[in-house]
Amino acid sequence: MRNPHNEPLGSDRTGKRGGGKEAPERRCILTGRTACRDELLRLAISPPNAQGICDVLPDALARAPGRGAWIGVSRAELQQAMDKGQLKAALARSFRDGKLAIPQDLPVLLENALRRAVLERLGLEMRAGRLILGSDRISNEARMGKVAALYHASDASEDGSKKLDQAWRVGMDAEGSGETGDRLPLDRMALSVALGRDNVVHLALADRASAERVLIPLRRLQAFLGAGDEAGNSSDGAAGEAAHEPATTD
Incomplete structure (x- = not known):
């Protein structure tokens, strides 16, 4: 999207929304990168079922109630993090009070x-x-x-x-x-x-x-989808950096 002449949109990469208000920030559990929440993707954590298992689900609008975790990686990086067990480990560090069920097709579900x-x-x-x-x-x-x-x-x-x-x-x-x-x-x-x-x-x-x-x-x-990776990080190297700090969740 481009902006009208001499009137830049307020919702830009500076972390400000329309009207100049600062948008809240969140931290990616895989890379440790902190960014405006509008730039990150939210994973919702469901309440535990009878077996004490919580489902990890895509929350494209970042509005689902309850707890959640934020990621700022591309689909390819998310798949890599899942294959290497990095996503499971990052979520386990953030949510220690229950077992988490991560769908194998989470990247597809999130893209859709x-x-x-x-x-x-x-x-x-x-x-x-x-x-x-x-x-x-x-x-x-x-x-x-x-x-x-x-x-x-x-x-x-x-x-x-x-x-x-x-x-x-x-x-x-x-x-x-x-x-x-x-x-x-x-x-x-x-x-x-x-x-x-x-x-x-x-x-x-x-x-x-x-x-x-x-x-x-x-x-x-x-x-x-990988259009413009401004962070310059992949989930491979950065996940290890984030491993020693509690991730931003909500």
Whole structure:
């Protein structure tokens, strides 16, 4: 996602949300890295069952009640941490009062949950009348500087995307900047099904607050898929560094 000309979004990598408020921080149990909670992924820990076993489940929206743990790694790094027993060990250090059941397909479950979170957020914005669909309409709105965020499906054509990107730069008075819309990790079929429209390839948001709301789940999904590992850490080396400190849980 890109920002309107001269009006940067509040929800950015600095750990601030809209209005300049500091977002709470959490610490990854695998790497020990502390970051804004909007950048990390939450694993919910269920209450123990009759056998005293707690399930570890993805919490894509970070809203599930009860206890949880935070991770800030990609899908490949999570799988590696599971294969090496690092995730199990990190969770055991944080939750000593029960046995934990970690699904073998946790990376798949987490990715699917993150994808649903992005699609559901876009659906909510559309039902509120804040989503702009259709190349012609997006182009017109973009040239008038009325687009806060521009998105392209993963299988959108380069030509169509470039034309809308150019219209957006014109509206932002940013020609020559190279600014482009965000290519989503979602194809046109997934977008069309979620939004109940045919052939959704490009979409945009005019409302700045809507763009911020979409940014949080989208950023989590992109990070999990490995788009821009800013930490520069893998779960292999960093998990050992975090092993001697209690992780941030909630």
